[in-house]
Amino acid sequence: MKRTVLITGSSRGIGRATAKKFAIEGYNVIINYYKSKDKAYSLLEEVLSFGANAIVVQGDVSDRKQVEEMFKKSYEKFGNIDVLVNNAGIADMTLFTDVTKEQWQRMFDVNVNGMFNCCQCVLPKMISEKSGRIINIASIWGLVGASCEVHYSATKGAIISFTKALAKELGPSNILVNAIAPGAVDTDMIGGVSEEIREVLKEETPLGVIAKPEEIADVVYLLSTEETKLITGQVINPSGGFVIV
Template sequence: MKKTVLITGSSRGIGRATAKKFALEGYNVIINYHKSKDKALSLLEELLSSGANAIAVQADVSDRKQVEAMFEEGYKKFGNIDVLVNNAGIADMTLFTDITQEQWKRIFDVNVNGMFNCCQCVLPKMISEKAGRIINISSIWGLVGASCEAHYSATKGAIISFTKALAKELGPSNILVNAVAPGAVDTDMIAGVSEEIREIIKDETPLEIICKPEQIANVVYFLATDEAYLITGQIINASAGFVIC
């Protein structure tokens, strides 16, 4: 029986590359999107035309009722969800003293509460079956913090602590929980960065690259494989050495 993965925020960037990777490896794929309907449907068409089984489901992960409806649709279509990838997230650069309460609340609603909602919806069945993988997308800024991104860094740090705590709680149920902390990745989040800044990033990175979404997707997929069975509660620093700690 084919395994199924649900990837939040999978219409673009790392999420999109991760959906393609899991589809290539034979998984049923549940594509989640919030506003990027056209990109989600184009990904769906691409996966279906390649012979994969996939569906696209609209849901704002910060809205519990929408998340519950998404999981209900996923279970109805595929019967099970074996891997949850909490990838949906938003970023923002604002001087701390200028961050509004609305900005602070929204970034936590999506980046942290969205993960909470999805985990609570997937876990009853995973626990009953004593099997499952949860992979959360954090950031190197969750490890070391970033100037003018205190709110973003705080959410990514919360993801790290949540991952470690949940891994301890779910280990007896044979459920592995890990996080991936990417560095600079060539996605929409850095699309507006000048070529000069990109070269500075490369110079400060030991491997002298800006990571590709596909490279992060490979790390995420590895954590879902049998080869990674002994790995739980870990934060995989996938930054090409940009941050070493």
């Protein structure tokens, strides 16, 4: 029986690359998007061209009812979800003194509550089957913090603590929970950054690179494999050495 992965926020960036990686590896793929419908369906065409089975499910992960409907449709189609990748997230650069209550709340609603909603919806079946992988996308700023991104950093730090605690709770059910904390990745989130700043980021990275989404996707996939069956509660930091902890 084919294994199935659900990737939130998979219409672009790391999520898109991750969907393609799992498809190539033979998984059924559940593509989730909130607003980027055209990108989600273009991804579906790519995934199907690899010979994989896939569906697209729209939903705002911060809305519990929409998340429940997303999982209902997913189970109806594939019967099981073996891997959940909590990738959906938003970012924002604002001085902390200028962050509004609405900005703060929305950041937590998507980045943290979205992960909470998806985990609660996937876990009953995973626990009953004593099998599953949950991979949460955090950030190096969740490890060390970023100036002018306090609200973003706070959510990514919460993801890391959530991951460690949930891994301890789910270990007896043979469910592995890990987080990935990338550094600078060549996605829409740094798309507006000047070439000068990109060069600074490279210079501050020991490996001298800005990661490609596909390189992060490789790490996500690795955590779903049998070779990593003893790894849980960990924060993997594929940042090229930008942050070493």
